[in-house]
Amino acid sequence: GQQLNQSPQSMFIQEGEDVSMNCTSSSIFNTWLWYKQDPGEGPVLLIALYKAGELTSNGRLTAQFGITRKDSFLNISASIPSDVGIYFCAGQGPHGGSQGNLIFGKGTKLSVKP
Amino acid sequence: DTAVSQTPKYLVTQMGNDKSIKCEQNLGHDTMYWYKQDSKKFLKIMFSYNNKELIINETVPNRFSPKSPDKAHLNLHINSLELGDSAVYFCASSQVGGYTEAFFGQGTRLTVV
Numbered sequence: 001g002q003q004l005n006q007s008p009q010s011m012f013i014q015e016g017e018d019v020s021m022n023c024t025s026s027s028i029f030n031t032w033l034w035y036k037q038d039p040g041e042g043p044v045l046l047i048a049l050y051k052a053g054e055l056t057s058n059g060r061l062t063a064q065f066g067i068t069r070k071d072s073f074l075n076i077s078a079s080i081p082s083d084v085g086i087y088f089c090a091g092q093g094p095h096g097g098s099q100g101n102l103i104f105g106k107g108t109k110l111s112v113k114p
Numbered sequence: 115d116t117a118v119s120q121t122p123k124y125l126v127t128q129m130g131n132d133k134s135i136k137c138e139q140n141l142g143h144d145t146m147y148w149y150k151q152d153s154k155k156f157l158k159i160m161f162s163y164n165n166k167e168l169i170i171n172e173t174v175p176n177r178f179s180p181k182s183p184d185k186a187h188l189n190l191h192i193n194s195l196e197l198g199d200s201a202v203y204f205c206a207s208s209q210v211g212g213y214t215e216a217f218f219g220q221g222t223r224l225t226v227v
Contacts, residue, residue, distance in 0.1 A: 033215060042118075042204050042218035043157070086155055090216075101147070101169065102216055104157040 006089050006105030013079055014113050021108040022073040023089035031092040032065050032072040033102065038085045046087075047074070081112050117141050120205045120219035127195055128227055135190045135222045137205030146188035147216065148180060149204040157204070163188055195226045 006023045013019055023032070031050055035043035047058050049065035049072060056063055062075045072091075076083055089105040120137045127133050139146060145164040151157050161180045162169045168180065177193045192199060205219040 035218075037155075040221075042206075042220045045215050045217065048215050088157065101159050101162050103159075107155050107157075109155075 004089060004091055004103055004105040006108055008108055009106070010109040010111070012111045012113060015079060015081060017079055019076040019079050019083070019110060020073060021087060021089075022071060023091070023105045024071040025091055025103075026070070027093065028069040029091035029093055030069075032063070033090040033092070034061075034063050034072070034074045035088040035090060036085050037088065037107075043088055076110075079110075079112055084110055084112050086110070116219075118205055118207055118217050118219040120203075120222055122222060123220060124223050124225075126225045126227060129195055129197060131195050132191070132193045133195060133224070134192070135203055135205075135224075137188050137190070137219060139186055139205075139207040139217070141207055141209075141217060143207035143209045143217075144185060145208050146182070147206040147208070148188065148190050149206060149218075151202040151204060151221070153201070160190075160203075161188075192224075195224075197226050200224055200226045 004023050004025050033048050034046045036046050037043045046061055047056050047063040052065055052069045053067050054065040060077045064073055086107045086109050088107050090102040092102050118139045147162045148160040149157050150160055160171050160174045163180055163182055179191045180188055182188045202221045202223050204221045206216040208216040
């Protein structure tokens with residue numbers, strides 16, 4: 001089945017630093033989503049991308065939909081302690097059948113040194 | 115005003131029991147999902163369901179079954195619980211056909227002892 005490779009798996013950063021993570025896929029996706037999960041909570045949508053090449057920002061977060069439609073990255077600028085959590089990428093194939101379901105990456109665990 | 119709510123938040127039960135987790139969404143979405151998150155935090159879809167189609171991940175044991183009394187609810191029934199069923203289960207919903215962001219509930223941590 002479809003798989004997403006998300007990297008890095010985890011990272012420690014100094015407060016104020018910029019963070020970058022990415023996802024790649026062997027197949028094309030129509031939609032890329034980025035979620036954040038805090039401990040004991042469900043994933044919360046951060047950014048949604050719908051067009052190849054699209055670059056979207058949400059505050060200090062910026063994400064891009066790769067031109068090939070097989071990858072996406074998420075950047076966090078000037079990280080703060082509340083950025084701690086697990087970040088997931090998710091891709092969605094063409095609508096219809098199981099391909100229309102979201103496929104999740106394995107997550108990037110972000111830890112910030114205060 | 116919780117968009118996707120699931121109950122209970124925690125569920126501890128013995129092997130062999132049958133249990134249910136309830137999910138409700140007030141977003142007016144037409145598709146609902148159940149995901150399983152294992153101890154390594156990997157999220158894997160179990161079911162997706164709208165009023166037309168139930169799509170089952172082929173790896174899900176038939177002891178798991180979704181039940182949808184109406185468009186706003188998708189409950190998860192689990193029969194003959196096993197130790198390996200221990201995980202966090204998330205309900206989610208989305209609107210298919212157009213923008214399709216999925217919104218998640220807070221999760222149900224199931225522990226089978």
